[in-house]
Amino acid sequence: MAGQKHQQTARNDNRVPMAPWRHLLVLIAVIGTSGAVAGRLVQLQVLDHEFLSEQGEARTARIEPIDANRGVIRDRNDEPLAVSTPVKTLWANPGELEPGAPAIGQLAEVADLDETRLRERLAQNSEREFLYLRRKVQPSLAREVMDLGIAGVYSRREYRRYYPAGEVTSHVLGFTNIDEQGQEGLELSYNHWLAGEKGSKRVLRDNRGRTIRDLGPIREARPGNDLTLSLDLRLQYLAYRELKAAVEAHEARGGTVVMLDVDSGEVLAMANQPALNPNDRDQRDPARVRNRAITDLYEPGSTVKPFTAAAALESGKFTPETMVNTSPGYRQMGAYTIRDHRDYGRLSLTDIVVHSSNVGISRVASDLSGEQLQSLFYSVGFGQSTGIGFPGESVGILPASVNLRPVEVAALSYGYGLSVNALQMAQAYMTLANGGIRYPVSLLKNDEPPKGQRVMAKETARQVRAMLADVVEDGTGARADQGIYRLAGKTGTVHLVGASGYEADQYKALFAGMGPVDDPQVVTVVTVDAPSRTEYYGGEVAAPIFGRIMGDALRLLNVSPAGGASMADDDATDGTGGQG
The missing domain is CATH 3.40.710.10 (DD-peptidase/beta-lactamase superfamily)
Structure with a gap:
């Protein structure tokens, strides 16, 4: 036992101490690494801050159109004959929504779309950044779709023309198309007066496409002018x-x-x-x-x-x-x-x-x-x-x-x-x-x-x-x-x-x-x-x-x-x- 202890001590005593120059190399490496990190931090936080901020904002900030509310048409006693009500439009970015994604089935079911046709449309438009899903639906339906939380699916506010008197005034008023542009009747002849001008605004979106902050308008929308008719x-x-x-x-x-x-x-x-x-757009023959x-x-x-x-x-x-x-x-x-x-x-x-x-x-x-x-x-x-x-x-x-x-x-x-x-x-x-x-x-x-x-x-x-x-x-x-x-x-x-x-x-x-x-x-x-x-x-x-x-x-x-x-x-x- 005493011999073994002696041999162990001998081995420990035989270790060669590290040369001073090696300590210096380690110290230099540590200092260099720290300096590089610090330099990178300085570059990111100071020198490239503006550039990186712009790049980050470019990836999360978007410009959204602001639809203009079309002017109201009234009869001679101020009864409304044509009004525009706020609705929602559902759209998708095909680049963010894969045609084979399992969630598309759920999206098609809630939005009342044909699933096969929806997958085909996404595949055919894969290079685009914008694709309509449903135009001008009730806000409650849009909320159901957005609550699914599917990345690449968005909604925006639009307006839909509504005629309270229906067919009673149809030939005089005419009607608009889905983009709120007059197609027949007074809606056509006074389209410029009624239409107004669209605006735009900047918004921030998260990685799921949800708007998390309104950055303010770029150009305010100008509502259309109202029109008072001679009709009673x-x-x-x-x-x-x-x-x-x-x-x-x-x-x-x-x-x-x-x-x-x-x-x-x-x-x-x-x-x-x-x-x-x-x-009813189906009656317009x-x-x-x-x-x-x-x-x-x-x-x-x-x-x-x-x-x-x-x-x-x-x-x-x-x-x-x-x-x-x-x-x-x-x-x-x-x-x-x-x-x-x-x-x-x-x-x-x-x-x-x-x-x-x-x-x-x-x-x-x-x-x-x-x-x-x-x-x-x-x-x-x-x-x-x-x-x-x-x-x-x-x-x-x-x-x-x-x-x-x-x-x-x-x-x-x-x-x-x-x-x-x-x-x-x-x-x-x-x-x-x-x-x-x-x-x-x-x-x-x-x-x-x-x-x-x-x-x-x-x-x-x-x-x-x-x-x-x-x-x-x-x-x-x-x-x-x-x-x-x-x-x-x-x-x-x-x-x-x-x-x-x-x-x-x-x-x-x-x-x-x-x-x-x-x-x-x-x-x-x-x-x-x-x-x-x-x-x-x-x-x-x-x-x-x-x-x-x-x-x-x-x-x-x-x-x-x-x-x-x-x-x-x-x-x-x-x-x-x-x-x-």
């Missing part, structure tokens, strides 16, 4: 309801109602059938989208006869009592035959309008020049724009007077050989209702009295209104009489025009008029296309619609059934503005 939503509902019911009852192809304020040219109601719900009151042209038929009578009165050759021989109930002009329903014999100018005699009104026109007739028609608005500024407006056709043959003058006198839209016809009847002043029509509420143009003498307008009152009381428009207000108007029935010319068994039923007779407040035009039951004349189909609409409309406007000033007391001006 109460009257619009009324017109829409009555028109839809009549089109269904007569199994018609379609129809239109236009209602104007007599003293301003403001459009109080404009309804069409068939209609569409602008909140061309047949339902167009505003027939402005885009569709037709030959106005007998609704033009009051203006032929006005031209006769303006010529000085006729009075309301001037007698015209209509026997034997037809008139031959070369190869053309003009016919009445029966032989009316001798009729006054008033009775020609009351009984809607084609023979009588054509004989009146033959005593006028084509220029006199065409000039009066043009002055009330036929053959030219109404000034409404609505997209797709059709101007119609009014033949030049210099080229008119006698038979064409005769045809023009009872509404054939020219074409108009329903709004033009309403504008023309407005001149009869307000004492001879033509105003530009407007879908916007007027802040100031409009400037009009006198197109016929006040007395002429009064005399023609009296004729139209007799039409409702004793003539072809008797079914427009609703028993409360005295109304005035004119019936019309024309053949529809098809691809090969006039359709022998397809008609357009018409009625245009005003009320109350003693102090007209409202002008209304009704058209019904191709009623397919036994009744198809304007007096049978369109006149009752007119009567119901006018009766309810005048009550809503608090117009007294007794009327105001008599027709002889019209307060028309010289046409430069104010009430006519």
Whole structure:
């Protein structure tokens, strides 16, 4: 044992001590390493701090768009007709979301997406940084998706256009696309006014794509401007309801109602059938989208006869009592035959309008020049724009007077050989209702009295209104009489025009008029296309619609059934503005 201890001690004593220079090397290495670390820290924290901060922010900071709230469209009584509500849009960064990720199945289930299609889209767009998942969904659905915590899935706020009245106002308002840009109607024509300007802001996101800090706006969003229309939503509902019911009852192809304020040219109601719900994008087929009151042209038929009578009165050759021989109930002009329903014999100018005699009104026109007739028609608005500024407006056709043959003058006198839209016809009847002043029509509420143009003498307008009152009381428009207000108007029935010319068994039923007779407040035009039951004349189909609409409309406007000033007391001006 003593020997072993001795041997161990000997071995320990034989260790060679470390040379001093090796201690120095270790010390130098430690100092060098510490210096390098310190230098790196200095470089990172001092010399490269700004660069690294920028790089870090570039990887976590993002620029997000700020959508502008589109302007509200309101009716004349401030009822909202089109509003934009905040919604959420879900999107993904395909570079952060692998197509094969297991979480995609859960994402597809919650977001109501087709899982296979979603994986395909992610694979096809792998080089992009932005891919829509769902546009403009309810915020509650967006929250459910974001609560899944899937990296590469984001949400942002957008707006969605909503139309509270649905199809009732659809043809006037039009609609926007998914990007809130106007596509039809007033949404299109006033898109720049309503749209506003988008803004942008900087945000910080964590490694899961969630926004953790708002760094502030780069450019503030500018909301769109509001738009106040001339429409009265109460009257619009009324017109829409009555028109839809009549089109269904007569199994018609379609129809239109236009209602104007007599003293301003403001459009109080404009309804069409068939209609569409602008909140449902699947209904936006061309047949339902167009505003027939402005885009569709037709030959106005007998609704033009009051203006032929006005031209006769303006010529000085006729009075309301001037007698015209209509026997034997037809008139031959070369190869053309003009016919009445029966032989009316001798009729006054008033009775020609009351009984809607084609023979009588054509004989009146033959005593006028084509220029006199065409000039009066043009002055009330036929053959030219109404000034409404609505997209797709059709101007119609009014033949030049210099080229008119006698038979064409005769045809023009009872509404054939020219074409108009329903709004033009309403504008023309407005001149009869307000004492001879033509105003530009407007879908916007007027802040100031409009400037009009006198197109016929006040007395002429009064005399023609009296004729139209007799039409409702004793003539072809008797079914427009609703028993409360005295109304005035004119019936019309024309053949529809098809691809090969006039359709022998397809008609357009018409009625245009005003009320109350003693102090007209409202002008209304009704058209019904191709009623397919036994009744198809304007007096049978369109006149009752007119009567119901006018009766309810005048009550809503608090117009007294007794009327105001008599027709002889019209307060028309010289046409430069104010009430006519």
